[in-house]
Amino acid sequence: MVLVTVLILLAGIGVAGLLLSGRSIADLRATVASVVAGSDVPTANSESGSTRRDSRPSSLPDATPQPSSTSVVPSAVTATVGTGPSPWGVALVESAGRALVANADNGTVSIIDTGSGQLVTTSPVGVKPTATASVPGTTDVMVTDAVGGTVMTVDGNTGSVRSTTTVGAGPYGVSVDPSGQRTWVSNFDDGTVTAIDNVTDAVVGTIPVGSRPYGIAVDPDSGRVFVALAGENRVAVIDPVSTAVTGSFPVGAAPWGVAVSNGTAYVTGHDDGTLTLADTATLATRATASVGPGPVGVAVDARANRVYVTQHDGSGVVVLDGSSGAVTATLPTGPKPHGVAVDADRGQVAVTVFGSSSLMLLPTP
Structure with missing residues (x-):
């Protein structure tokens, strides 16, 4: 007809x-x-991988390739990838298209291809690997062993351990400065922060900071180190040159996670369900946002000025405006999301989920 x-x-x-x-x-x-x-065009069903008929109009590309002055960045995928039990921290090795997940309950790391959403390999590392931080300009990831009292330099492609440095007791947080030359480790059980020279793997300083230091982050602008003190409901600030505490400021109850970007420190209050936004210059509170039950992990997309917070006692990642602290979205993850990292170029959020022993790769909203 x-x-x-x-x-x-x-x-x-x-x-x-x-x-x-x-x-x-x-x-x-x-x-x-x-x-x-054209009245009945076959198209691929992205959910099932099968071919179906779709009556919706489609825009077909021009047969002649057009020149482009910009590089092509792979689009984000939505995937859930099985890891080991209690997947703690996640670090992105963006140059290699990899995510490294620390599996706290079986002493391994999982390496995942963030482009395909496939598990690449699983490798043994220490006793209880927990926190992770990528080393800029390399494919290395720093991984803490909370039971062994060490921090390991791990190859983000293979999962092999390059070196191991002894730090304090209960290292649950780690951050690397933008130059990639220094690593900072928070030692929860002895109230200190360890500074490590990444060239020599030598400890260059041990700084007393207060009760139960957990999350730790380096300010990319000033180089100062922000440490969440879970036992004091405060954040201590360390000068990177003198390696001394130069200030502190109050935050929510039981602060676990901290991230610093665009002149603002973002701190999760696990016990009162808050996110504190503090000015990094004055250390004054700019805003306090309610983010749901048991927030732990926090990551910032500096380019889009968005903040991502995991609800460890809930089942989602809360997305907030980086300036006002207003909640703009919630990404469902399933029970007990913990660590989070953002790839701004790919438009992808990586979230570790205790409840399903997995890493979720989600498109940014």
Whole structure:
């Protein structure tokens, strides 16, 4: 029926135009075939991988490639990848398209391809690997062993351990400065922070900071180190040159996670369900946001000015405006999301989930 209708229309109004323009009857046949085929276009079903019929119009690319002055960044995938039990921290090795997940309950790390959403390998590392931090300009990831009292330099492609440095008791937090030259480790059980020279793997300082230091982050602008003190409901600030505590400020109850970007420190209050936004220059509180039950992990997309917070006692990642602290979305993850990292170029959020022993790769909203 479609073919008859098309032929009638073309015979009535189109043939003369085709002949006047010098086009042949073969062109007419090709046009008819194209119209008929386009009425029921087969497309790929991205959820099942099968082929289905879709009556929605589609925009077909030009057959001639167009030059581009920008590099092509792979689009984000939505995937859930099995890891080991209690997947704690996650670090992104963006240059290699890899995510490294520390599996606290079986002493391994999982390496995942963030482009395909596939597990690459699982490797043994220490007793209880917990916190992770990528080393800029390399494919290395720093991984703490909370039971062994060490921090390991792990290859983000293979999971192999390059070196191991002894730090304090209960290292649950780690951060690397933007130069990639120094690593800072928070030692929960002895109230200190360890500074490590990444060239020599030597400890260059041990700084007393207060009760139960947990999350730790380096300010990319000033180089100062922000340490969440879970036992004091405060954040201590360390000068990177003198390696001394130069200030502190109050935050929510039982602060676990901290991230610093664009002149703001973002601190999760696990016991009161808050996120504190503090000015890094004045250390004054800018805003306090309610983010749901048991927030732990926090990551910032500096380019989009978005903040991502995991609800470890809930089942989602809360997305907030980085300036106002207003909640803009919640990404469902399943029970007990813990660590979080953001790849701004790919437009992808990586979240470790205790409840399903997995890493979730989600597109940024």
